[in-house]
Amino acid sequence: MGDFNHGHIQWTSLQSTGREDQEFLNLVQDSFLSQHVLEATRGENVLDIVLSSQNEFVDNVKICEPLGCSDHNQIHFIIKVKGERNRKIRYRKIFHKGRYKDMREYLAKIDWNNTLKNKTATECWNILKSEIDCVVDKFVPLKKQGKRSKKKHLSKEAIRKIKYKQMMWKTYRHTGSEEDYSIYKEALNQATAEIRNSKRSYEQKIAFNIKHDSKSFYAYVRCKQKVLDKVGPLEGSDGNIITEGFLRQKT
Structure with missing residues (x-):
């Protein structure tokens, strides 16, 4: 899956007008790959595609609204794989x-x-x-342990506007009218602004309450870290690798 930027390929008829696009199409066919995205993912072009070695591997492909300020649509799909589910209760x-x-x-x-x-x-x-x-x-x-709860920084108003934005996107995809697209863009802007305001309010709240509720503050800071702090294995004086917590502390 990815943005291959070959917008002149007609995937339903397997035809192309550009040289580079035709070369890519030939490569896909020579590799016996199946392409599953048939609707436009940016404007009127199919730029983002999903390839698989077997057609039955991918199912239920849906083109959804863009994520955030991106001008590319999201692609949701199901990958069919067989395997044993190990549902360990935590x-x-x-x-x-x-x-x-x-x-x-x-x-x-x-x-x-x-x-x-x-x-x-x-x-x-x-x-x-x-x-x-x-x-x-x-x-x-x-x-x-259950499923993850909703994001704490999203207010009820932000969630409401997100749902309205999603509904307007579905309406636009169904009708394809410029008027419905304008309504969707307005809903997108309102949802984005509300998410930003909601996040700012939540951060100010936990910052002001840090003396009384430091746990929430540091939990929020940790969840924003891209790399979690972790002490790796150490080498002891005898040259052996130490992985046990107490011995590492002692070293």
Whole structure:
């Protein structure tokens, strides 16, 4: 899939008027590839195409509205592949619902003096870590992870205008009239402006509340990072690669 910029190819009749376009068409045919986009993706031209080695691999191709300020339409399609689905259920701990009083009582009953007696620092750490993991598993409830929630920076008004913009695009694609296209462009501009205002308001809100809710602020900053900070494996003094978290910290 991509923008191949060969707008003079008629994919329904497999004909072309330009030399470079004809060479590309010959290449596609000689490679026994199928081209699945038959509607215009920019203006009246088919510039963005989807190629596959077997025609039945791609299904339900839809030409949708442009994304943002792009002048190319989106292409939605389904790739048919066979494979086993491994739907692993994921859980996360709900720490704000933890029974911390019970945790303290549980840990207070442990005879730490005898438990840690004559132990090295590493052994003490492993024992402490094991007990903390135990009480967390025992007293902090789990919740099944669901689908991602909607973007928090989008207000209800922004979502409403996005849906209206999408509806106007479908209307224009159905009628093809200049009037409906003008209505769509106006809806696009309004939706873009509302998204920008909604995002600015949300960022100002979490910035002003950073003293009372720093978690939301830093979570938003992290989600905007293109590269997540992560400590990679280190080489120990013996030349071996260290991947375990505690040993890396110690190194």
